[in-house]
Amino acid sequence: MDALSIRDLEKRFVKGRRGEVYALRGIGLRVAPGEIYGVLGPNGSGKSTLVRIVATLLLPDAGEVRVFGHDVVREAWKVRELIHRVSAEAAFFKKLSPMENLLYGARLYGIPGRIAARRARELFSRLGLPPDRIGKPMEQLSRGQQQKVAVARAFLHPPRLLLLDEPTTGLDPRSKREVQELILELREREGTTVFLTTHDMEEADRICDRVAILDEGRIVAQGTPAALKARVSCDGSEATMEDVFFAVTGKEWGDDEGPEAT
Amino acid sequence: MRGLRPLRRELIATWGFVARNVHLTKRYWGWELVWFVYSLTSSLAVAYIGLGTERLSGPGVDGNYLTLYLLVGTLVWSYLSQIFYVISEMVAWERWEGTIEYTFMAPSSRLTHLVGTSLFAVVYGIARTLLILAAAALFFDLDLAGADLGAATLWLFVGSISFTGFGILAAVMPLLFPERGVQMTNVVAALLLLVSGVYYPVEVLPGWLQFLARASPATYVIRGLREAILEGRGLGDAARPLVLLFLGGLAMILFGTWVFSLAERYAKRTGRLKRSG
Numbered sequence: 001m002d003a004l005s006i007r008d009l010e011k012r013f014v015k016g017r018r019g020e021v022y023a024l025r026g027i028g029l030r031v032a033p034g035e036i037y038g039v040l041g042p043n044g045s046g047k048s049t050l051v052r053i054v055a056t057l058l059l060p061d062a063g064e065v066r067v068f069g070h071d072v073v074r075e076a077w078k079v080r081e082l083i084h085r086v087s088a089e090a091a092f093f094k095k096l097s098p099m100e101n102l103l104y105g106a107r108l109y110g111i112p113g114r115i116a117a118r119r120a121r122e123l124f125s126r127l128g129l130p131p132d133r134i135g136k137p138m139e140q141l142s143r144g145q146q147q148k149v150a151v152a153r154a155f156l157h158p159p160r161l162l163l164l165d166e167p168t169t170g171l172d173p174r175s176k177r178e179v180q181e182l183i184l185e186l187r188e189r190e191g192t193t194v195f196l197t198t199h200d201m202e203e204a205d206r207i208c209d210r211v212a213i214l215d216e217g218r219i220v221a222q223g224t225p226a227a228l229k230a231r232v233s234c235d236g237s238e239a240t241m242e243d244v245f246f247a248v249t250g251k252e253w254g255d256d257e258g259p260e261a262t
Numbered sequence: 263m264r265g266l267r268p269l270r271r272e273l274i275a276t277w278g279f280v281a282r283n284v285h286l287t288k289r290y291w292g293w294e295l296v297w298f299v300y301s302l303t304s305s306l307a308v309a310y311i312g313l314g315t316e317r318l319s320g321p322g323v324d325g326n327y328l329t330l331y332l333l334v335g336t337l338v339w340s341y342l343s344q345i346f347y348v349i350s351e352m353v354a355w356e357r358w359e360g361t362i363e364y365t366f367m368a369p370s371s372r373l374t375h376l377v378g379t380s381l382f383a384v385v386y387g388i389a390r391t392l393l394i395l396a397a398a399a400l401f402f403d404l405d406l407a408g409a410d411l412g413a414a415t416l417w418l419f420v421g422s423i424s425f426t427g428f429g430i431l432a433a434v435m436p437l438l439f440p441e442r443g444v445q446m447t448n449v450v451a452a453l454l455l456l457v458s459g460v461y462y463p464v465e466v467l468p469g470w471l472q473f474l475a476r477a478s479p480a481t482y483v484i485r486g487l488r489e490a491i492l493e494g495r496g497l498g499d500a501a502r503p504l505v506l507l508f509l510g511g512l513a514m515i516l517f518g519t520w521v522f523s524l525a526e527r528y529a530k531r532t533g534r535l536k537r538s539g
Contacts, residue, residue, distance in 0.1 A: 091359075104278055
């Protein structure tokens with residue numbers, strides 16, 4: 001059974017005078033259990049909309065999305081037990097400490113406070129969050145530390161499918177590397193399937209088993225990074241993911257910075 | 263035992279909402295202090311109108327009775343509106359913090375979310391109102407010897423249920439209207455304040471406003487509390503209206519939860535869940 005299967009997915013939004021605009025159109029993909037699958041695209045290409053639909057936070061207009069066989073619309077409850085999402089923005093109660101935020105998150109998943117506190121301490125230690133930060137308000141933590149707390153929150157109730165929506169955006173190179181290592185380690189140790197969106201070409205190339213390139217709400221190419229690069233390599237020199245993007249969209253990376261659908 | 267697991271999980275999640283709000287209240291203690299001082303001074307200002315009226319109108323007016331009449335109204339309103347605002351602004355608050363998607367993505371039911379938030383609102387509201395009452399008692403010579411405090415407590419409890427339902431229904435507005443939803447809940451609260459006889463008997467209102475007063479649960483709660491405190495009216499006399507208010511409150515909670523679920527679906531279809539105002 002696929003960890004994630006998406007078939008003919010469509011999502012439209014009403015955008016003022018522009019009327020209805022397509023955020024996603026004809027999306028189809030399958031992610032195997034234990035795979036790290038990346039969706040690569042510029043801002044406004046529909047990546048976050050796609051993740052939100054899988055996370056049951058948006059309803060699709062057409063098509064079907066299943067997580068380990070469960071439909072995200074009709075069986076949203078079951079899907080929510082199998083997933084967790086980490087997004088680019090720090091979605092925390094800013095005045096609460098990392099521990100208070102994690103206790104809240106854990107209890108929503110039915111984990112009692114005592115067990116959650118023990119697990120949180122283990123995760124903070126593994127992620128290298130300084131102990132003196134654990135009781136401080138989130139707003140006093142650096143961006144990298146906040147993102148580590150976000151990752152720790154996702155693993156309090158280990159998900160079978162982890163949705164990472166640009167998890168390293170805005171991080172310094174060292175923090176970015178640490179989060180990437182953690183994703184690889186978690187896949188290795190827990191067998192977690194990872195569905196990752198990014199606009200970082202190097203990140204997609206480095207950690208993803210397979211990649212889909214999303215442009216203006218459509219998947220224009222998908223495959224392993226090596227296969228995609230081989231497809232566009234012409235004179236024997238190794239292509240980059242940027243070359244792949246240019247070849248399949250006809251655009252330079254960064255040309256299309258339209259507004260994200262939601 | 264297996265059948266109890268989902269229930270246990272929902273209970274843990276309910277506590278999660280209560281504990282979160284306790285933590286937030288502690289962290290925002292400065293705001294709480296400001297808000298407490300504001301509520302206390304407002305209550306005192308209203309209650310002094312009773313003594314002021316006696317001074318202006320002469321001995322024909324019982325200033326102490328009027329003071330207690332106004333104090334009951336302002337304290338009960340402070341309590342009920344607290345419940346209303348905590349619940350009705352839960353969506354706006356989470357949107358502002360940026361956590362709304364995480365809460366809505368968790369596998370706990372919306373009823374648990376609403377009940378957890380309401381539980382905190384009731385406990386917090388009671389604690390806060392008692393503090394204001396204790397502080398106000400230092401300013402006035404309150405005579406509660408003839409009051410039936412048991413009946414008054416029951417009126418307050420049943421009133422909490424009614425206002426929880428109202429709060430849940432009002433919480434739909436910030437969910438559907440990210441930019442103006444909170445202001446809309448203020449309009450609802452202001453209308454309830456006008457028609458519910460907080461500072462005067464509803465009989466002084468024009469006929470059409472008295473019609474609205476009959477639809478407000480606060481009208482019955484405030485009247486019941488005044489009768490219990492000012493006239494010592496016991497539970498025997500109040501049983502029927504209390505039962506009706508209780509059943510109406512439960513119906514309002516169920517109706518509010520149902521409407522909220524429809525609004526949540528609409529928000530998820532149109533992408534309004536996350537958008538901030």
